[in-house]
Amino acid sequence: MNAGLRIEELSHAFGTHPVLSNVLLDSRPGEITGLVGPNGSGKTTLLRTCYRALRPDSGHLWLGTDDADTLSRRAVAQRLGVSVQEPAPTLGLTVRESVGLGRTPHRPWLGAETPQDVELIDAALADTGLSSLADRDVTHLSGGERQRVSLARALCTRAPILLLDEPSNHLDLQHQIAVMDLLRSRADDGTTVLLTLHDLRLAAEACDQLVVLHAGRVAAHGEPTQVLTTELLAEVFGIRGRLVIDDDGPRLVVSGRAP
Numbered sequence: 001m002n003a004g005l006r007i008e009e010l011s012h013a014f015g016t017h018p019v020l021s022n023v024l025l026d027s028r029p030g031e032i033t034g035l036v037g038p039n040g041s042g043k044t045t046l047l048r049t050c051y052r053a054l055r056p057d058s059g060h061l062w063l064g065t066d067d068a069d070t071l072s073r074r075a076v077a078q079r080l081g082v083s084v085q086e087p088a089p090t091l092g093l094t095v096r097e098s099v100g101l102g103r104t105p106h107r108p109w110l111g112a113e114t115p116q117d118v119e120l121i122d123a124a125l126a127d128t129g130l131s132s133l134a135d136r137d138v139t140h141l142s143g144g145e146r147q148r149v150s151l152a153r154a155l156c157t158r159a160p161i162l163l164l165d166e167p168s169n170h171l172d173l174q175h176q177i178a179v180m181d182l183l184r185s186r187a188d189d190g191t192t193v194l195l196t197l198h199d200l201r202l203a204a205e206a207c208d209q210l211v212v213l214h215a216g217r218v219a220a221h222g223e224p225t226q227v228l229t230t231e232l233l234a235e236v237f238g239i240r241g242r243l244v245i246d247d248d249g250p251r252l253v254v255s256g257r258a259p
């Protein structure tokens with residue numbers, strides 16, 4: 001089942017501090033949508049409202065054709081594969097067991113792992129280069145390995161929507177490329193991929209659509225070539241840069257801080 005994710009007029013404040021204001025976002029099946037913005041602009045908070053870790057003050061979330069407010073927690077969990085920023089290690093679990101937690105919403109209550117669960121977990125371990133670490137204690141992993149465990153947990157769900165907070169965090173260049181290739185192949189299969197990225201160069205190269213958050217508001221949205229203008233880079237990100245388009249696609253060239 002393919003399903004997009006749509007956010008309408010979503011607003012949220014922490015106490016008296018407004019963090020998200022009238023956010024509108026469409027993430028479509030078959031596309032990688034990158035949520036970008038400076039530190040503190042509200043990216044993680046917005047993603048948390050999407051996987052219902054946070055109830056926004058107002059606004060709507062649509063998962064496919066369903067208003068998320070009408071769905072049970074389990075039904076929401078079945079539609080989403082989630083990877084959080086700086087995942088805490090799941091104490092006492094092996095890498096395999098930790099990845100396998102992603103299958104929980106897809107099994108009956110207290111049900112045992114099915115052959116399909118095993119197959120999907122093995123595939124996610126292989127896709128993220130973790131097969132050889134499967135029996136290791138997750139607390140003994142490096143930051144990059146832990147990041148890949150979190151991603152594998154989201155991937156093994158085979159959910160129609162992936163929500164990934166900084167999936168390239170802690171990853172070396174080779175693993176960044178591998179992860180973006182993996183997400184591209186999931187998108188090609190019809191999955192909706194919504195992710196946050198700090199690395200604007202990666203966002204420009206790897207995303208189909210960008211949504212730029214600035215102080216909790218959508219400052220721009222569209223294809224990277226439309227969105228990442230010299231003016232926006234200066235005003236929102238405080239950098240002097242330009243997007244160069246050559247045979248390899250769009251490439252962001254940054255020459256310093258904006259004056």
Ligand SMILES: Nc1ncnc2c1ncn2[C@@H]1O[C@H](COP(=O)(O)OP(=O)(O)OP(=O)(O)O)[C@@H](O)[C@H]1O
Binds near residue numbers: 038043
């Ligand atoms: N639980 C919370 N209680 C109070 N304020 C919060 C809470 N979570 C986030 N904030 C504040 O909301 C704002 C947005 O935070 P958020 O983590 O969503 O930003 P971000 O764009 O993901 O930032 P970064 O790029 O640094 O990861 C920040 O000012 C942050 O301090």
